[in-house]
Amino acid sequence: MSNDWYSDFVNSGVGRSIAGTVGLPPVPRLRRYEPGQPLLSGAALLGTATADGRVAKVVRSLLTDVGVEVHDDPHAAIGGGSSTSKVAAGIVDATGLSSPSDLAEVQAFLTPVMRRIGPSGRILVIGDVPGEATSPAVRAARRSLEGLVRSAGKEARYGATVNLLHVADGAENDLESTLRFFLSSRSAFVDGQRLDVGTVPGFSGSSQGVDWDRPLAGRTAVVTGAARGIGATVAKTLRRDGATVICVDVPAAGDALARTANDVGGSALQLDITADHAPATLLDHAGRHGGLDIVVHNAGITRDKLLANQDRDRWNSVIDVNLNAQLAINDALLASDVFHRGGRIVTVSSMAGIAGNRGQTAYGASKAGVIGMVDATAPLLVEKDATINAVAPGFIETAMTAAMPVGTREAGRRLSSMTQGGLPVDVAETIAWFAQGASYAVNGQVLRVDGQNFLGA
Amino acid sequence: MPSASPLPRRAAIVGANRIPFARSNGAYARASNQDMLTSALDGLVARFGLAGERLGEVVSGAVLKHSRDFNLTREAVLGSRLSAATPTYDLQQACGTSLQTTLQVANKIALGQIESGVASGVDTTSDAPIEVNDDLRRVLLAANRAKSTAGVLKALGGLRPGQIVPEIPANREPRTGMAMGEHAAQTAAAWGISRTAQDEITVASHRHLAEAYDRGFFDDLMTPYLGLTKDNNLRADSTLEGLAKLKPVFRPKGYPDSEATMTAANSTPLTDGAATVLLASDEWAAERNLPVLAHFVDAETAAVDYVHGDEGLLMAPTYAVPRLLERQGLTLQDFDFYEFHEAFASTILATFAAWEDPKFCKERLGLDGPLGTFDKSKLNVAGSSLATGHPFAATGARIVPTLAKLLAEKSAQEGSDTVRGLISICAAGGQGVVAILEA
Numbered sequence: 001m002s003n004d005w006y007s008d009f010v011n012s013g014v015g016r017s018i019a020g021t022v023g024l025p026p027v028p029r030l031r032r033y034e035p036g037q038p039l040l041s042g043a044a045l046l047g048t049a050t051a052d053g054r055v056a057k058v059v060r061s062l063l064t065d066v067g068v069e070v071h072d073d074p075h076a077a078i079g080g081g082s083s084t085s086k087v088a089a090g091i092v093d094a095t096g097l098s099s100p101s102d103l104a105e106v107q108a109f110l111t112p113v114m115r116r117i118g119p120s121g122r123i124l125v126i127g128d129v130p131g132e133a134t135s136p137a138v139r140a141a142r143r144s145l146e147g148l149v150r151s152a153g154k155e156a157r158y159g160a161t162v163n164l165l166h167v168a169d170g171a172e173n174d175l176e177s178t179l180r181f182f183l184s185s186r187s188a189f190v191d192g193q194r195l196d197v198g199t200v201p202g203f204s205g206s207s208q209g210v211d212w213d214r215p216l217a218g219r220t221a222v223v224t225g226a227a228r229g230i231g232a233t234v235a236k237t238l239r240r241d242g243a244t245v246i247c248v249d250v251p252a253a254g255d256a257l258a259r260t261a262n263d264v265g266g267s268a269l270q271l272d273i274t275a276d277h278a279p280a281t282l283l284d285h286a287g288r289h290g291g292l293d294i295v296v297h298n299a300g301i302t303r304d305k306l307l308a309n310q311d312r313d314r315w316n317s318v319i320d321v322n323l324n325a326q327l328a329i330n331d332a333l334l335a336s337d338v339f340h341r342g343g344r345i346v347t348v349s350s351m352a353g354i355a356g357n358r359g360q361t362a363y364g365a366s367k368a369g370v371i372g373m374v375d376a377t378a379p380l381l382v383e384k385d386a387t388i389n390a391v392a393p394g395f396i397e398t399a400m401t402a403a404m405p406v407g408t409r410e411a412g413r414r415l416s417s418m419t420q421g422g423l424p425v426d427v428a429e430t431i432a433w434f435a436q437g438a439s440y441a442v443n444g445q446v447l448r449v450d451g452q453n454f455l456g457a
Numbered sequence: 458m459p460s461a462s463p464l465p466r467r468a469a470i471v472g473a474n475r476i477p478f479a480r481s482n483g484a485y486a487r488a489s490n491q492d493m494l495t496s497a498l499d500g501l502v503a504r505f506g507l508a509g510e511r512l513g514e515v516v517s518g519a520v521l522k523h524s525r526d527f528n529l530t531r532e533a534v535l536g537s538r539l540s541a542a543t544p545t546y547d548l549q550q551a552c553g554t555s556l557q558t559t560l561q562v563a564n565k566i567a568l569g570q571i572e573s574g575v576a577s578g579v580d581t582t583s584d585a586p587i588e589v590n591d592d593l594r595r596v597l598l599a600a601n602r603a604k605s606t607a608g609v610l611k612a613l614g615g616l617r618p619g620q621i622v623p624e625i626p627a628n629r630e631p632r633t634g635m636a637m638g639e640h641a642a643q644t645a646a647a648w649g650i651s652r653t654a655q656d657e658i659t660v661a662s663h664r665h666l667a668e669a670y671d672r673g674f675f676d677d678l679m680t681p682y683l684g685l686t687k688d689n690n691l692r693a694d695s696t697l698e699g700l701a702k703l704k705p706v707f708r709p710k711g712y713p714d715s716e717a718t719m720t721a722a723n724s725t726p727l728t729d730g731a732a733t734v735l736l737a738s739d740e741w742a743a744e745r746n747l748p749v750l751a752h753f754v755d756a757e758t759a760a761v762d763y764v765h766g767d768e769g770l771l772m773a774p775t776y777a778v779p780r781l782l783e784r785q786g787l788t789l790q791d792f793d794f795y796e797f798h799e800a801f802a803s804t805i806l807a808t809f810a811a812w813e814d815p816k817f818c819k820e821r822l823g824l825d826g827p828l829g830t831f832d833k834s835k836l837n838v839a840g841s842s843l844a845t846g847h848p849f850a851a852t853g854a855r856i857v858p859t860l861a862k863l864l865a866e867k868s869a870q871e872g873s874d875t876v877r878g879l880i881s882i883c884a885a886g887g888q889g890v891v892a893i894l895e896a
Contacts, residue, residue: 247503251673254680255496258503262538267506270676288506288746 003402004413007420027420028159030188031120033429035213035240039184042088042118043069043078047109052096054172055126059091062179074112086118089183094127095167097141106148114155121160122183125149129166129199142166146194153192153452154417161191171198174441176207177215181433189426191417192452198441202382205342205440215436217242220289222282224273225299227253229398230348230424232260234296237428238435239264244289248273248282249299273299273325279332283339291338294435297326297347300366304359315362322366323373330377334384345381345388346434347374348427349446354392355455367392371446378444387443389434394450397421418451467752468563468736470894473858474501475732476682477689478846481582484685485729490519490526493682493731494533494579500680501575501733502538505747511540513571516558517733518548519579520849520885521626523586529579549850552800553758553890554578555732556853556882560892562736563753572741576857578850579731585626593620628727630885632764635710637771637885638724638801642707644769645803646715648810655723655802656700659843662799666840667693674839678858690726690846723802728846732854751861751868751878756892757781763887768821771804773889774881775811779822781891787877789828792893793867794835794878796860798852799842804883839863853890856880864896 007027009015019026031041044063048056063070074090075083090113094106106125117123125145133139149164156162163182167175178197181187211217221238225231226247235245245266249257254270261268269285271278286292300322303314326347333339352360353367370390377388395401395412401421404412413421430449433439476497479485485493494517502508517530526532530545550557555578562574589597593616600612628637645655669675670687705717742749759777761768774797782788789812797805811817812828822828839859842852860878867876880892 251676251679252681252686254500254686255682258500258680261503261506262499262508265506265508268500268503268680270504270680272673272676275673290746 004397004420006410025414025419028119028157028418030159030418031185032188032423032425033185037185039066039180040068040088040122042086043071044089044091045074045076045087045113045116046070046072047074047090047092048072049092049094049105049109050096050098050102053093054095055167055175056093058172058175059093059126059179062176074109074116084116087113087116087121088118089122089124090117091124091126094125094145097127097138099137100141100144102141103144103148106145110152114152117156117160119158119160120185120188122187123152123156123160123162124165124182125162126165126167129168129196132169149194150192150452156417159188159418161187163187163190163192164194166194166196166199168196168198171441174198174203177433177436177438178442180212186429186433188429189418189422189449189451190430190447193448195442195445195447200378200382200443203441203443204385205437207438210436210438211242214242215438216294216432219293219437220244220246220286220291221294221296221435222246222248222286222292223296223298224248226260227256228260229400230393230396230427231298232256233424234298234428234431235260235264235266237425237432238294238296239266241432243294243435246285246289273329274320278325279329282329283332283336286338291340292333292343293340294344294346295329295333295339296431296435297329297345299325300348302360302363304363306359307361310361318362318366319369322363323369326370327373330373330388334380339384339386341385342437342440343384343386344435344439345377345386346431347388347390349390349392351392351394351448351450351453351455354448374444374446381443385440387434387440389442389444390446391427391430391434392446392448392450393422393427394448394453394455395421396427397423415455416451416453420451422449422451464567465569466567466738467754468566469739469742469749470751470753470857470861471735471737471742471747471749472501472505473678473732473734473854474504475679475851475855476500476730477679477685477687478728478730478848478851479685480690480846481727481729483583484683484689485581486583488581488683488729489584490522490529490579490581490731491533491536493581493729494529494577495536496682497577497579497680497731497733498533498537498539498575501735503680504677505735508538509540511542513565513574514562515539515543515545515575515577516548516562517545517577517579518550518554518558518850519581520549520551520554521580521582521585522549550890551884551886551888552798552847552849552852553882553884553888554850554853556756556857556880556890556892557758559734559736559753559853559857560756560890566736566738573735573737575733575735577731577733577854578848578852580848580850581729582727583729588624590620590622590624592617596620630770636707638707638719639710640763640770641724641801641803642709642717642719643711644772644807645718645801646709646712647769648807650718650803650806650810652705652716652718653697654806655718656697658799658802658806659700659723660695660697662837662840662843663692663695665838666691666844669839674862678862688845690728691844695722719801719803723843725800725842725847728848730846730848730851732851734854734857748865750858750865751894751896754893754895755781755785756890757784758888758890760889761887768887769807770885770887771800771883771889772808772811773887774883774891775808776822777889777891778879778881779824779828781893785893787893790831791877792831792835792879793876794838794860794863795831796837796856796878796880797841798847798856798882799837800847800883802843808881853882856882857894860894861896864894868896
C-alpha cells in the first residue's frame, strides 16, 4: 500500500462504488514493468496519415517481431472480438504532413483509438521535426501534433498515455529503443510529452544484438545521490537491466549508501561531488571497474526559501550541488578515456526547472540550468558517440513528498492527467532507457516524467 | 638477534572501513558487538564491491565479550553481505587485538595460504556482559546437578542476598587489583611526566583529528552508523588552558612526592566502535583493480612483568620496538610517520622518555646507547585515541589504515622513495604490539 490513502480508497470495493456514485475522480493502477513482461499486453492499431509516412514500416516490423497483433484499420475486430474491443496501443505515423488539412487523417485514426484504448494503453503519434521544415504550412502542421497530443493526454483515462515522437529526417531506422520505451510499461508515468529522435546530427550506434531484457549488460554506471530515494531506485533499475553500478553519495549518507551498493552488488563511493577533487576521484574509482559507460547525475539538494528571504550561502550550495558539480564532472568525462566511447550521461532536471515553483528560486534556477547544460553538451558528445539527456520528474512519491503538508501533496498528486504521484521507479525507467547503448539517436532531450502534471504543462 | 628471514611476499593494505567511535552509553548504547562489527564489515564490502565474495578469512575479536559471542566474527560474517563461505576466527589480546589480527591475516597472505582477508576488532563498553557472581554461579550449578526436587531445593537453600550482586567487568588488572589508570599514574610519576606535556599531546590529538576530518581524510575509511558521522569524543576546540582546568585523578601510589597529573582529557574515555582492514596479496588487488595503500612489513609483540618485575603495565612497546628495529636493520629515526596508541598521554611520553634514557636502554633493553628521540611533528598526525576514543579491540584496525593512507598520500607526493611508518599499541596484561608499514 502506498501512503496515497485517496488512491487506496477509490480502488477498494466500497470506495469504487461510492466514488462512482458521487463522481470522485478515479485513480488508475498503472501497469509497471517487470522483467520478461511482453512489450504490449494486447493488440495494436497502426495508422498512417499520409502516403509519405516514413516510420510505419519500422513500427510494424518491431511489433510483428515481438508477436503483437497489428491492425491498420482502427475499427478492426480484435482476436474474434468486436470492432470496439480494447487495444493495448494505437500508433499513428503522422510523418509527411503537407498542410494542416492533413491533420484530419490523424484525427480520423485517433478518434476510434481513444474509445478503444485499454487500461495503461499507449497512444503514440510520430511526426516530423517542425524545425526541419521551411514551408509555413508544413511546419504549422508538424507543430500542430504537439497540441493534439498534449490535449489528448488530458483526455485519455485508466492510465493510458499519449505521447509524441519527432523523428529527424533519416533517423527512422534509429527508433527501436525509443519505440520500446514508449510502448512498454517502462513509460507508465510519461504522458502528454514530446521527444525528438535524431535531432543532434552525427549520431552513431546500433541496436543489433541487444538483449532487451538486459539492455545494459556489461556496462558500468555511476549514480550520484544513490543512498536513498530516487537515486537508490535508479541504481537498482540499472542493475536489473544488467549494469554494474557505482553508488555515490555524501559521506554523511554512507550507511544508507552501503546498503544500496550491497543490494545491487556494486561499490560505494562516499564523495562530496562539489569538492575540487571529486571528478578525479570519481574517474579513479571507475578505473576499478575498467571504465565508465553511464553517468547519472541524480544528486540534488533543495534549500527552499522565498526569494525575499534567500541568502548567498543557501543559494550557492544549491547551484554548486545541482549544477556546478555536474558541469565539472562532465568536463572531466569529456577529457578522459575512462568514460568510454558510446557513453551516456543522464541528468535530473525538474518540473520546477520548467514551470517554476514558489519558494524554489534556487532549485528552479539550478534545474533550468541543467536543461541549458544538456542543450550545450549534447553536440560536444557526438565525437565520442555519447549522449546526454535529462529527465524532469514531476510529483514523485518519496520521503520528501510524504513530509509535505496535505494540501500541497494532494494538489501535486491530483492535478495531473494520471491523478496520482509517480513512483521513483518511473524516473529510474526513463533514465535506464536513456542509458541504453541502443538509445544512441536520443541526445539533448529533456523528458518530463510527471503524469502530465498541469504545472507548466 | 637474527635478522628477519624474508617472507615470500608482503601483504598489501587495500583499504578499510570503520564506524565512528562513540563515547560509552551514548550513540551506540543499544548496539551489540555483533551489530557494530557486521555494520563495519558491510561498509567495507560496499566500498570494495565485495558483496557475495568469499574472502580468505575474517579475523576479529573483542575485549568485553559475552560468553554467547564465542563465535562473534563468524556470526558477524553470516549477517554481513560477504559470502557465507568466508571462514573466520576470534582472537583476543586486549588493546592489541586488532593489530594482532592484522598481523595474523598479513602473515597468512605473506605465506601464500590466503589471498585476501579482513582484520578487525570491535568493543562495546555500553552493551557489556554482566555475569552472576561466583557464589551464585556455584549455587545454580549445584542446583542444576541435583537429581531430585529435594536436592534442587537444598542447593537453592544456599542462596544469600549478597549473591545477587552481579559481576560487572572492570578496567582493572586481576593480579594487582589496580585500575589501568593507577598503573599509568605510577609510570608517569616514575618518569616524571608533567601534566602540561600530557595536555599538549591531548590538544594535538584533537587538533590533528579535526584537521583530518576537515580535509576529508576519513571519507574512504569510515561509514556513518546510528546517526554518528564522526567520532563523538572529538573536541576540535580543545585548548591547553581548557584542559588545565580539569581535576586530576589517580594520585600515584608509592610516589608520595608526585602530584596526580592524569585527567579525563589526557586519558582515553570508554568507547564503543568497530574497525576493519582489508588485506590482500598484490595479485588479488591487481585482479580487481583495487588500490594498494601500503604493505605490512613486520611486527613484534612484547610482554613485561609488571607484577613482580618493576616495569610499568603499559611499557611493553618500549621493549618491542627496539627488537623490531634491530630485526629490520632500522633506527627509531627511519620513519615518516609514528602512530602511537594514546592509552594515556603519559604512556607514550613515558615510552619516549625511556628511549632517551641511557641507563634504561642499557639495563632493560640491552642496547649500547639510548634508542634516542624522533621528530614529534610526525607523531599521530591524523589524531589518535585521545581524540577518537578507544574501543579496546578496534584500535589497531583504526590505526593500520590511518597510517597506510598517510603513507600512500606521502608516497604519491614524493614519487618512488619508500616511505615508512611505525605503529605501537600497549595492552592490558603488560603486553604490547608494534608493527612497520611501508609504501
